[in-house]
Amino acid sequence: MNAQTAPAASDPVAALARAGGAVPAALRDAVATMPSTRLDGVGAAELDATLDALARLGADGEMLAAAVLHAFNLPAPDARAAFDARFPGIASLLEGQRAAEPVWTLHAQQTRGQGSEGLRRLLLAMVRDLRVVPILLARQLARMRLATSRPEDERRRLAALTRDIHAPLANRLGIWQLKWELEDLAFRFLEPATYQQIARLLDEKRADRERYVAQVRDVLDDALRAQGIEADVVGRPKHIYSIWKKMQRKGVPIGELYDLRAVRVLVDDVAACYAALGVVHSTWVPIPSEFDDYIARPKRNDYRSLHTAVIGPEGKTLEVQIRTHDMHRQAELGVAAHWKYKEGGGPGGASAQAAAAFERKIAWMRRLLEHSGQDGALANELDSELVEDRVYVLTPKGEVVDLPAGATPLDFAYHVHTEVGHRCRGAKVDGRIVPLDHKLRSGDRVEILTGKVSEPRRDWLVASNGFLASARSREKVRTWFNRLDRERNEQAGRELLDKELRRMGLLGADLAPARERFHLAGDGELYVQVALGDLGPHQVARVLLEHEREPEPRAEPELPQRRAxxxxxxxxxxxxxxxxxxxxxxxxxxxxxxxxxxxxxxxxxxxxxxxxxxxxxxxxxxxxxxxxxxxxxxRRAGSGYEVDVELVALDRKWLLKEVTNVVAQANAGLASLNTEHERGGGRLRLRLRVKVGDYGQLAGLLGRLAALPGVEQARRA
Structure with a gap:
């Protein structure tokens, strides 16, 4: 049954049949066995309009089926696992539509569209199958067409959502047949008086305007043919919302807009563009202040075209755009579509890298729409390329925060405010406490737990620890430590470096090779660099290790062979x-x-x-x-030797007290003791530095520690 002529269907089986033969037969059979409800008249009409819009976009069978199943809330949650296994493509589209619902809720919590750019970016980040976006746009258009039956407050909320989220996305995707209608419908419900006023003015002159544009097309077409220029001359439709925007931007009444009467000339190459411009200017008197050469000087988004305005027939102003067919395709569907300057300059506050990544995703969506789901290889390629290099997380108030991929709650804290980062002591993600090196995902709601005092930790600066993914966050921590006195920085750097050198078996090594490599005056400078994170301890250790492996610059001295x-x-x-x-x-x-x-x-x-x-x-x-x-x-034993001991034990009451008692009973000294909870299992890892006289005393101490209740392992570290 043809999707554009069939009547609306109120049950899922009939709706799938109405969607057409592209829907898999196996899916129709499976849906026939599922319990479902029927849609009321409004719901059936909305679904009907949604399928019509998708059909005009050339949507594939899976997209049509996903729109139907979402409308009927199928499959039921307890049957989704089996359904997903049978129909993975449709399952991903359904999951994407469900993932978009929180974005609508967040928008309803905002005032006057604040943060809408962040919500649009969050939506695209959460939707893994890019075909979901045209489905969302088509459904919103259907709802807007039927919004007159809704209460006024609900109608205005729907219109605000359309203005802030759906219309800009349609603009960025170049889906003009949806974009213009979404904008006009939203404007109609949000500014009804202004909408009716502009509509009345346009209606009064519509017949004259259409007659005038037809006359211009005939005159210009004849003039171009006379000069041997092959061209397509078409009229440009104007929409109420775009007229209102231009009136606001230029501060002029509707009668002073040059482009209410407008034509577009499409030619084969750049030379023909300028030749056509000459024909236009020789046919009618140009208005000098209204000429723009975006071919010689493209816009920053690479938009190219010639724009001019002339005094046309009957002394009326006329706008003419001249471009090649390739330029037209690029402007309509490519990355040069002029959403950036029409929406006020791209993703606000985002870095150049983030903006480029966001534009790549938009470009992938455009390519997907161009192929209309007919190229399976392309879809697979897009899935493999879609590696998100930003994450979009939420504050407790629902505001969207844009962070680099791999960002942690600590990065989030420093993004909110430097002092929040300095005082960060913990974090919750979706209400659950997580470690500070937890990797955030798009859609996470993050809450930072803070202390009263600013106390960043130096190990936040060590990249291998994974606490900070943002260079900006690391710089804030580094700046804080830079304010400390030199002695404290030296001591902290020495401790960090000694820990790494001990692990590498290089403790006590001469640091001169590292000083020379990094052009530092003394060991103190080296320690400060390590403390501030400008040098990693592993970098210094690697230099010393390479120095140990270097061949001797001179012959080795003979070592005495006598045994004295x-x-x-x-x-x-x-x-x-x-x-x-x-x-x-x-x-x-x-x-x-x-x-x-x-x-x-x-x-x-x-x-x-x-x-x-x-x-x-x-x-x-x-x-x-x-x-x-x-x-x-x-030769003889000394006064005492420090040695590291490690214990793994069940975390229980009095454990530390019993451990220290055993050390004292063994007549050993306790130089330091550190504890660390292992994730899961309720175990505790204890690291002791004890002072013993010889190996026998250490062996006895280890035996006593291993005999303590709950101790699973006691060994020399």
Whole structure:
């Protein structure tokens, strides 16, 4: 049954039949078995008008079916999983229509269209299947056509939604047959007196205007043919809303608008454009102030055309636009469509990168509409290209905030206000508490939990921690720390760097190679750079690691082969076989203890570093330069050695008290203790730095800790 001639249907089976043969037969059979309600007269008429509009756009069977099923609220929620598996294409269109509903609700909560640009961007971000947008536009047009049957307050709300959301989207998509009607209908209900006044003025002169434009077309067509110029000359329809906008913009009455009588000339190439312009100006007297050459000087959105106004037949003003067929197609459907300057300059407040990404999505929509769903390969290509590089989240009041992809609640806090970011201590997303490195998604409603004091954390600046995705947010944190005194920055940077160097087995390494690489005067400058986030700890560690691997610039000195027991300078508890008068230091990476095997490695400028033989750092160094390995033995135990211990235990009452009691009973010292809750499972990870006399004391301590109730693991870190 033809979609443009069939009567409205009030049940889903009849409505699908009315949508035409493009709807899959399997879908019609499935819907026939679903329980559903019937639409009333208004609902059936709205669906009928929706299908008509979609048919004019060349919508495919899935789009028509999705419009029908959404109108009847099918399938039921408990049957959606099975339906989605059978009809995934239609399911995505239905999900997109459902996802748009919160946008209409948010718009109703706003006043006078504030934040409408953000809502339009949020809508496009939430709709994953781009074919949903024409369905939404067609349905809104159907509702507006039948809005006279609604109460006045409801009619005005519907018109405001159309003006703020649907008409601008139709404009951006270049769907002019929907755009003009949506704008005019919205204007009719929002400004009824002004609408009727302009409509009356146009009606009084419509017949004369149409006769006049027909006369101009005949004269201009003959003049162009006489000069050998092949051209299509067409009249340009004017719409009430666009006339009102131009009257407002220029501050003139309707009688002084030049383009109420207008024609458009379409030719094959640029040379013909200027030739046609010469014909127009030689036929009628031009108005100099009304000439614009957008071919030589295109608009910033690449719109190209020649615009001129002349004193036409009967002394009446006439607007003429001249462009090539390619320019016309680009202006009607391409990225040069003039929505930017007609709507006031594109996405307000967005970065150039965000605006470019938004325009790419609009371009994809245009391409999809051009193919009318007939090219499956194109649809797959669009799906694969649609990688959203912005997210659009909501404040607790429903305002839309535009953030870069990968943004976190902390980025949101700094976007709201610098001080909110500095005081941020936690966040809720859709009412649920989330960590500060949680990745936000479009449509999330974010609430920031703040403290009384500004206390940003330095690890927010470490990119690998994932707290901040926005360079602007990181700069705000960096600026805050820049205000601190130098001593505190140096101390914080030293702690961050030592933590990374310990992990890499480089703790205590000479920092000179890093200072030279980054052109810094001393270690203090290096620590400050790390503290402020200008240098990452991993960058410094990588430089030191590369330096360790570099070949010696000169021949290696011969190491003595004799086996003499000589006490080395600096640590009296060691003897290094064959070498005397050397500095000796314990490696911080593996923290060897008296009573366990050790080995030495001759470093550059730092003497002998003592490791456990199974230490990963020692094995790496020894594998690269085995000639630097020296035999080392314990001579006598020192006064105490710090070693890191890690426990994994069930989080319970009195756990920390029992752990510290065990450390004291083992006659060991406790230098530091840190705890961290593991996500899920109710477990706690404890990191202790204890001071022991030898390996035997450590082994006894680990045994006692492992025996505590709830302790699942006790090991040397």
């Amino acid at each position: 027991r000589v006490e080395s300078k600096g640590r009296g508890e060691f003897t290094v076989e064959g070498v005397g008068n050397l500095l000796v230091q314990l490696a911080r990476c593996c923290q060897p203890l008296p009573g366990e095997p050790i080995a030495g490695y001759l470093t550059r400028g730092r003497g002998v570093s003592v490791h456990r033989p199974d230490c990963a750092s020692f094995q790496r160094l020894a594998g690269a330069q085995p000639q630097r390995v020296l035999p080392v033995e314990w």
